[in-house]
Amino acid sequence: MSTAAAHAGHSLPAGIERELRREAADLERLDRAVYRQFDRDPGEPIVGLGPRDAGFAIFGRDPGRKEVEIGQPFVGAGGQKVREALHRHRHGGPLPDFETSLSVGDECFWINTVPYKPEGNKAWSMAVKKRFQPLVARLLTECWRGDQVVTLGREAFFWFGIGQSREVRADLERFWTDEAKFESTHRTTLTLPDGKTRDFTLAPLPHPSPLNQRWFKRFPELLDRRLEQLGA
Numbered sequence: 001m002s003t004a005a006a007h008a009g010h011s012l013p014a015g016i017e018r019e020l021r022r023e024a025a026d027l028e029r030l031d032r033a034v035y036r037q038f039d040r041d042p043g044e045p046i047v048g049l050g051p052r053d054a055g056f057a058i059f060g061r062d063p064g065r066k067e068v069e070i071g072q073p074f075v076g077a078g079g080q081k082v083r084e085a086l087h088r089h090r091h092g093g094p095l096p097d098f099e100t101s102l103s104v105g106d107e108c109f110w111i112n113t114v115p116y117k118p119e120g121n122k123a124w125s126m127a128v129k130k131r132f133q134p135l136v137a138r139l140l141t142e143c144w145r146g147d148q149v150v151t152l153g154r155e156a157f158f159w160f161g162i163g164q165s166r167e168v169r170a171d172l173e174r175f176w177t178d179e180a181k182f183e184s185t186h187r188t189t190l191t192l193p194d195g196k197t198r199d200f201t202l203a204p205l206p207h208p209s210p211l212n213q214r215w216f217k218r219f220p221e222l223l224d225r226r227l228e229q230l231g232a
Contacts, residue, residue, distance in 0.1 A: 012047055013142065019135055020045040024116055027128070031068075031117045038069045046117070048073045048110025049143050056148040056230045057109040057140070058082060061155040061207065062124060063117045072102065073110050078152070078208035085223045109144045111136065113159045123155050126162075133162045134193050141192065147200050148230050150223075153207030160188050160202060182206065182222050185229070203229065 021043040024030060035042040046063040058074065066076035074082055075098075083101040084094065086108065095101050114124045114132045124132075136159075151157040157176065161169040168188060175186040186202045203226050206215035215222075 012045070012049065012139075016135055016138055016142075017045065020115065020132070023131055023135070027116065029119045029122070029124070029128075031119045033119075034065055034068050034117060040068050040071065042116070044071075045115035046071065046073050047112070047115045047139065048105070048108075049139065050105075050109035051107060052143065052145050054107060054109040054144060054146055056146060056150060056203075057111060057144060058105075058152065059149050059156045059159070060110075060112045060152045062112050062114045064121055065117070068117050070102075073112055073115070074105065075102065077210055081208040081219055082152075082223065085220060085227060088224070089227050109146065111140055113155055129155075129159065130162055133159070137190060137192055141190070141196075141198050147198070149200050149202050150226055150230070151202055151204045153205075153209075153212075155207075157202060157204045160190060160200065163193075164189075164191060176204075183225065 024043050024045070030042055032042050046067050050057075060074060060079075063073055064076045064078075067073050067079070073079065080095075080101055083104055087093070087095045087100065087104045090104065095104070113129055113136060115136075118124050151159075154176070158172060161172045168191075172186070172188065175181060175184075178184065181204055186204070187199060188202060189197050189199050191197050205222055205226060206212055206219060208216065208219045208223075210216055212219075
């Protein structure tokens with residue numbers, strides 16, 4: 001079981017972990033230097049998961065330096081913005097410390113498009129995302145029963161089009177062009193490699209990175225609205 005999954009009280013299925021490790025073994029641009037710096041196994045996926053009956057999922061792009069150090073996703077600058085909002089909604093005040101930021105997320109389901117840190121924090125290529133998509137889709141559908149997903153940034157939102165029909169991809173593209181996309185939701189169907197399907201309601205938000213100058217200051221306000229919509 002990974003550190004992150006253990007903290008969230010949910011086991012990473014052994015079969016999926018083996019497959020993730022196999023895909024990561026020869027992964028180009030995996031930031032092995034940072035894994036060595038923090039004495040972390042570069043083959044261990046950084047996944048949060050969470051309760052099967054969590055009311056909503058937080059879907060991000062990939063882990064960063066802080067995530068490798070701690071061994072959990074969404075704990076860096078961007079992730080802390082999400083955790084701060086969760087704490088405000090649950091307790092009505094600011095986060096008192098880092099450890100509280102970890103525990104406040106225990107009731108959510110956390111997942112990324114690729115559970116490994118890329119060099120330079122540059123987004124993984126589409127080829128890499130396609131390699132990991134079936135495994136991430138299994139985590140999302142086998143480990144969680146919910147259907148409301150807060151996607152952080154373009155990469156996470158359009159992950160739901162990877163390997164899907166032209167119609168599904170076109171619907172995602174049309175929705176993304178809507179100026180109100182960060183306030184409205186989009187219902188989409190995810191078809192798995194075995195032909196099974198699951199419907200999800202996507203509630204997109206901009207990526208919470210401090211580098212995202214256009215949206216960074218507005219992100220807390222947008223996230224607060226999303227949490228109200230989702231009944232957090």
